[in-house]
Amino acid sequence: MQENTDLESENTALYEHYNFIASIGQEPLRVDKFLMNFIENATRNKIQQAAKAGNILVNDIAVKQNHKVKPNDVVRVLLTHPPAENLLVAEDIPLDIVYEDDALIVVNKPAGMVVHPGHGNYSGTLVNGLIHHIENLPTNSNERPGLVHRIDKDTSGLLVVAKTEYALANLSKQFFDRTTERLYYALVWGNIDEDEGKIEGNIGRSLKNRLQMDVFPEGDFGKHAVTHYKVIDRFMYVTLVQCKLETGRTHQIRAHFKHIGHTLFNDERYGGNDILKGTTFTKYKQFVQNCFKTLPRQALHAKTLGFTHPTTGEFMRFNSEIPEDLLTCLEKWRNYTINSKEDF
Template sequence: MSIESTIVSQDKFLGDESDSRIIDEHVPAALAGQRVDRIVSLVADIPRAAAAALIEAGAVILDGVAVKAGKLKATEGQHLKVELAMLPKKQLPLPEPNLAVEIVYEDADVLVINKHAGIVVHPGAGNPTGTLVNAILAKYPEIANVGDPFRPGVVHRLDAGTTGLMMMARTSRAYDSLVDALSRRAVTRQYLALVWGHMSAVSGVIDAPLGRDQRDPTKMAVLRDGKVARTTYEVRKAFNVPVDCSLIKCGLETGRTHQIRVHLATLGHSVVGDVVYGGARSVLSSPRPMLHATSLQFTHPALGKEMNFTVELPQDFSAVLAKCSQRTD
């Protein structure tokens, strides 16, 4: 049983809707032996401190008994119930004018951004401030009323360690149109990735469903009953110095969490620098996963014209790539 399987109401709680949201779950094998406060944090997608506050308020029930201490470790099959009505209301993201953001394009309806490394897209567990959304709200306050109020304007995301192009909506009409375009797979997103090893074919399609890793819910994995996920790839360059590795272009036909990283790791070609999915090795050190969203194409939600954008590799990616070469002797 997955930890999402018996959550009542919405998957993400928003504002007053959290008053009716209850988590009613049996502890899966993947979380057996974990502290209760960590389990609550993972299942409810809240910071550990918020999980601790729920425990202190008597809102976490394990096998019918209120949990008194977050350090208590749960066992597989125990009945966990969490009353999220007792969770303090989430604070809406605030503008932070001191945060830098690189705007590639803007008009009255959309923004196109070149996201830098280490920037989380929107506030969430462990990242309440300092996100791209906080920076955007300082420059474009009207976005506060567009889409999800806790991630305003956001129609798709890049992982914190991934750089490159992403779009945001400035109006509700644009938001609805771009979300619909993404769901119809009418948005073209191309990435460059530096991966370990040499691909067995110069191009191909990785068609493997993805879902939460049953052994580690903070990760994604290929699962038989996961959500449809398709990634195209094409080898651009192959290197053998200082080690076998390849620069490949990837395209997203779907947009699942960690999709490119998991698909490539499943093939045995983890992204260089990806500590989560086996891509960190000393022979070619990297400050982050070498994954960059290099091009973006979509139909403008108001004008109806095709919009095309490209950005160069960031300096850190170029520096790692400069260490790689092909020796023929």
């Protein structure tokens, strides 16, 4: 959770960048380690410097870096410059525009591009490029221009962005009502038994690693989430699946597939950058490492996006090509599978 609240300390303007509430299951943990788990791309040194400056507050009291955070503690981080959302700068960034009219724009986001500015990513984001391309984008409830939904930095694929207040409200409601169509391609570890299936389980912030999402028993914690999948191809030790989102939770596909024992290929945050399936042969390990180099990110692509146009009422469906890095990785696995079968 974040709030952008201006605060004054002596004659220096401080801005609230982060506001976290420790979960009920939080074990006592040093505040610097707690924030390292919460804030992506944060460094221990920066957090410790903020603590020394009195800019880390627990329950409205400035604390040292070794202060232990406990359940339900409110942890706030104050810094001397406004949050990135208040420092939006238009940048001439090339955008892969799939479709555009007066109401909306559909873009194909490359892997490696952050959708909106945040800690450690103050420039070069999709939003920076959008506000250069389009003037006066409407802002959502989080003050993020035009955004109706988002995908992770290292996930490639389609996003729809609203250009008017009405389009923003209309499209947001479609996502809330789950009337949109979203299909992803994912390469996951292991040979999935069924040709198709459904993964259902609440998704919430992990109690052990705050940068991960976890799946919890129904009604226990987190938010209801459903992912439908269908196997597209099998490559001995990995499986290519099509995922259809019924809900849209943070890291939904990544968390759901890890939960059923099929972590996304090369998903570093969830452990998919280890060799989880296969043989102990050195050549196999070298082959997988070569695949990791070819695809230096989680194997996830937002391939299809469908929604009803806010003004025309027409249902529109867009498809994107599988990006080169994922395509090359799939070809490597396809050739490996064919050659391995020929050896028997």
